[in-house]
Amino acid sequence: GTSPVNIRGKPILSKTGGWIAAFFIFGNEMAERIAYFGLSVNMVAFMFYVMHRPFSSSANAVNNFLGISQVSSVLGGFLADAYLGRYWTIAIFTTIYLMGLTGITLSATISALMPSQDHCDQLSLILGGCEKVKSWQMLYLYAVLYLTAFGAAGIRPCVSSFGADQFDEKSRDYKSHLDRFFNFFYLSVTVGAIIAFTMVVYIQMKHGWGSAFGSLAIAMAISNMMFFVGTPLYRHKLPGGSPLTRVAQVLVAAIRKRSASFHSSEFVSLYEVPGKHSAIRGSGKIAHTDDFRCLDKAALQLKEDGMNPSPWRLCTVTQVEEVKILLKLLPVTACTIMLSVILTEYLTLSIQQVYTLNTHLGHLKLPVTCMPVFPGLSIFLILSLYYSTFVPLSRRITGHPRGASQLQRVGIGLVVSILSVAWAGIFERYRRSYAIEHGYGAIFLTAMPNLSAYWLLIQYCLIGIAEVFCLVGLLEFLYQEAPDAMRSVASAYASIAGGLGCFVATILNKIIESITGRNGNPSWLAQNINTGRFDYLYWLLAILSVINFSAFLYSAKKYKYR
Template sequence: MADEDKYTKDGTTDFRNNPANKKETGSWRACPYILGNECCERLAYYGINTNLVNYLKFQLNQSSVEAVSNVTNWSGTCYVTPLIGAFLADAFFGRYWTIASFSIIYVFGMTILTLSASLHGLKPPCNDNNICHPMGLQTGVFYVGLYLIALGTGGIKPCVSSFGADQFDDSDESEKKSKSSFFNWFYFSINIGALVASTVLVWVQTNVGWGWGFGIPAVAMAVAVVTFFSGTKLYRNQRPGGSPLTRICQVLVASLRKFRVQVPADKSFLHETAEEESSISGSRKLDHTDQLSFLDKAAVETQSDGIKGSVDAWRLCTVTQVEELKSIIRLLPIWATGIIFTTFYSQMGTLFVLQGNTMDLQMGSSFEIPSASLSLFDTLSVIFWVPVYDRLIVPLARRFTGHRNGFTQLQRMAIGLAISIFAMLAAGTLELVRLRMVRRHGFYEHKHVPMSIFWQVPQYFIIGCAEVFTFVGQLEFFYEQAPDGMRSLCSALSLSTVALGNYLSSLLVNIVADVSTRDGKPGWIPDNLNYGHLHYFFWFLAVLSVLNLGAYLLVAKWYTYKKSIGPSTP
């Protein structure tokens, strides 16, 4: 290998901060440590999230609406804090040290949560009828642990998928092809962790105790930390490029200062560094695009800008800096359409579980399956569809589309949004059939209706299929379309759709509960669902999904892909 081909050309470094050697670092040799870390971390997360609604309802004695709201609020926070972690990674610490630091916070949170469910004095006392009465201190300690976990995951989630993708050099064609496959297997590893959580951990929480049920995920998180550090010598690291928010603000300020300045017809007159690399550390230059031309004013050189001396970045920005902001703005409409998808996706951990609680949980003559464990069929669906998509659908689609990945990321997400509509229709139809049985036989006060919980399997399986198209496509899309110096931030932006989807779900549940319970009516989502109309809520989400798909198709048609200047230009 020639000496110039020995090292990566994307600016990555090894753990000693030297240029990364292709033969010694990165590619698939580094991925097992990253995928192993993600598998264990997701096992820990889903070990809490999957059955949390039941813990809040039965151990902390909360109502159905209150428990659902608290779960979605916490889940939402877990997807807002990545904005903090992403900023720190892109601006100061890099992805490696951000993941390492926040993983330790995560372990502390898991430890406190385990103690709150195990130690006498912190564990909520329950009477002979298993009705618990937690005190303020006990509830407070529980929430301290829970929200430390939310903070810890904020430094991991926006960085780990981008950190994995950083292991593949875009200037190497074989590695570039592997990157798309990495995102599929990354999501596969997430769902292996989720599978163990929704089966083993939910059973332990239900049948052994919450102390063990939270303790095992705590150990899994400690294993995740050890796994991550074990691969240190193999990782390729991108240097932090400075504060992306500062660069965005500089473009906005400079363009507003020059709102009366005319943008030249020949865009080659716009300001850019003469060097081959951009002025942003670790970033390639971006080619000019015609959209959002007002922002181009920030790169127009005027006599007062001091071109021959030092340049004030608050008055004059480079084309690359302007295009960074344009890239973020172009992503926002695509980002917004992901919120409705995650709104109904969040129902798996809340209303699907409460719906399952009312059904026949028996499997065989003696085993009772926890309702939260039905999410394993979502996980099995993902585990089934990821290799099918990667090995069968992509090669088949490639013959018709000519695209190296079968579908563009935008097409892949559109397919997932369309599939997701059928999940809500399935859930609503099942609830309608269940309620008809309740009314026909007068099962209003029965804890379990004689209707197998396995009738929920189709709605979980359909959501799993939709995930493989939408979430994986979204991961890859936001990584590829992000400016080099903002990849963690854009990954966090992608994840924030989950946060807003959870918050929107919480808002909708509370509005529906408030509006539908007027005039003494039990409402759509009462504590006893046998008196409710949960199917109305599911069908309402299906209608929102149809409208959302229409909006997505419009904004996807409008979208303009970024244009990088360098060896890895698509």
């Protein structure tokens, strides 16, 4: 580890960091999640009902927004680790995020930015009889939507790492604090999701789309103020220079010396700077390992290198080990993409299922867009009981002081996600058969009064449990295993996996539509869900998840903790 500094880059002399500083950061993350989930659950309906876009293209557009906002988070991680530091990266991109949300609010408020809503009832929407959206109106909406995605991309990889930076690595309770921090961090994510799926949906129903999107902008503005108020309390880690440049130097140096031999008479040693500190600002030295021996040639010091060799010809052992660590983190992270695919399909496609089901809870009728709140509630419950129930029980089985290792938690999450999507397939088969048998086959936007939507709670709650174990375990795994000067980039791995999951879901949907919708037949993902076969899609996801879990077991077994 490295010594923390204040915002001016000076060594910290007074008491800073700790849980008080972390709670200011939790507030920022909560507001970002309110905005993220508020857009993800409302934007599909907004594009369909207000912008008069087909449901499938609306869902794909939102999937792409979710994917871009996550995949491009590597940019935020790069800027934080290389030049700006995590604090200034968050400060700049939260402002961009707020600008995007303000633009979306205007799109839902100013009538000139949307097509006319006159004579546009539900039947006209289905038959395509409503006024078509103008290309410039969609261009504006996409511009502000992707501006929001760009803002989210800068924040996401930095917030968890910046929060974890607030704890002293030299403290005896550091690992315990870190473990609890990532659980509380995900709890703030969950609270943000619950607010988005309830309060924001309520505002939209009572006061309209402009007020709903405006509430997201207000929440982000308040969180920005909270974040800046906490500035005197924060501990900072100095940026270590461009991590991508260091990676490129290792690869170029290794290629240039690919023919050199470790047993040659020209071989002097593996190069490292003398002293306790590494040549990389913000990073301690990393001991040499025998993995990826081909990369060691970048640190192969030969007599011909001279006294002051170019970093593009000779790299330090620490620099080479940084690259090795980034490579070793890839397989485990890649195995979480499948969970993101399932989450994306649930978020956009399960809404169509809910429209056909009875959402009454006693005398209370819940809005369709409120249904995704239930995974959030299950996450909230699991995190609340995690230390009092799961940790003591699992400690007896595993002997691990915190109940389960990070990779064990990721594995548990992947198993539970398989159970969730398998149940989704079973219930969808029953729901579709029930609709056809009772004469609802052609009426896909009418709720069936005798079939409750709360059967979906099983798949929702299971996927919530999967999120807790898999994604919280992954965040902690990436932070602890990453090189000191690359923690934001490594944390971006989780967001990249999530974004790739969104893109994979979109590509998978398009492939399924093109293959199953041939010769005039309804595709599995037909707009009329009762003629489609969502159950086949869910079972396909279950099969792919089992294959993915097998790959995870192989990767986890080979991985050695630092």
